[in-house]
Amino acid sequence: MTHSLSLLCLALGLAAAATGASGPRPGSPAPEFNLPDLNRARNAVSLKSLEGKVVLVDFWASWCPPCRKTLPQLGGMRVRHPSLVVLAVSEDEDRAKAMEFLKPRDTSLVFLHDEKKSAAADFDLGGMPSLYLIDKKGTLRFRHDGYSERDAKAIESEIKVLMGET
Numbered sequence: 001m002t003h004s005l006s007l008l009c010l011a012l013g014l015a016a017a018a019t020g021a022s023g024p025r026p027g028s029p030a031p032e033f034n035l036p037d038l039n040r041a042r043n044a045v046s047l048k049s050l051e052g053k054v055v056l057v058d059f060w061a062s063w064c065p066p067c068r069k070t071l072p073q074l075g076g077m078r079v080r081h082p083s084l085v086v087l088a089v090s091e092d093e094d095r096a097k098a099m100e101f102l103k104p105r106d107t108s109l110v111f112l113h114d115e116k117k118s119a120a121a122d123f124d125l126g127g128m129p130s131l132y133l134i135d136k137k138g139t140l141r142f143r144h145d146g147y148s149e150r151d152a153k154a155i156e157s158e159i160k161v162l163m164g165e166t
Contacts, residue, residue, distance in 0.1 A: 023124020030057075030132065030140040031122035038090055038098055038111035045087065045112055048138070053085050054162040055134040056155075059120055061091045062101035064128040066147040071109070073152050078108050081159055089114050091128070131155065135162050 024031055030047060037043040047055065058074055060067035071088060078086045086109045092098040095113060102111060114120055123132060126145030133142040133155070142158045144151050 023122070023126070024132075024140050024143075026141050026143055028140055030055075030134045030138055031119070033114075033119040033122065035089065035112040035114055035119060038095070038102070038113040041095075041113070045110060047087075047134070050085050050134075051138050052136050053083065054081075054136060054159065055085045055087060056159070057087045057089060057123075057132045057134065059089045059091055059114070059123065059125055059128070059130045061128055062097045063092075067129045070129050070131070070147050075108055077156060077159060080156075081163060083163070084159060086110065087112055089119060091117065091120055091125075133158050133162060135165060 032047050034044050034046040037045065047057075056074065056077070058070060060071065074086050074088065078084055088109045089112045090098040091114055092101075093115060095115070098111075098113065123130065126143075129147055131144040131147075131151075132140055135141045141162060142155070144155065
């Protein structure tokens with residue numbers, strides 16, 4: 001079953017790459033969202049409220065095997081770059097499944113819930129996971145659809161570039 005899910009995630013990423021995701025492109029304003037905190041549903045996070053900070057937005061789901069690899073790496077990036085804001089956005093419809101998936105995970109990330117898939121639609125995800133780096137002015141600068149081991153190094157370099165900008 002896990003192998004089948006891995007193949008599905010890979011296929012989604014390849015299909016997006018072949019057709020070209022039509023969502024926001026690097027250089028355009030990042031789509032605004034206001035999503036509830038996965039752990040504390042009464043609290044919400046607005047992307048606009050984070051202007052002035054470098055923000056990494058990672059869309060993930062509990063059924064996605066590559067997401068199991070990316071979330072711990074994002075925690076490491078957060079440790080190496082303390083002023084980086086990491087928003088890990090669950091696309092699970094069932095909040096309980098997302099919460100169960102997170103039990104052994106890093107708690108330094110901000111976990112949000114996109115139950116209605118509104119943010120996912122605005123970002124036009126190109127696979128799972130999908131990761132976006134947003135600069136201090138709210139501009140989408142880098143996009144990664146799907147995941148491979150090489151992505152971690154590229155993402156780390158991109159974070160350093162954005163952190164160095166004023």
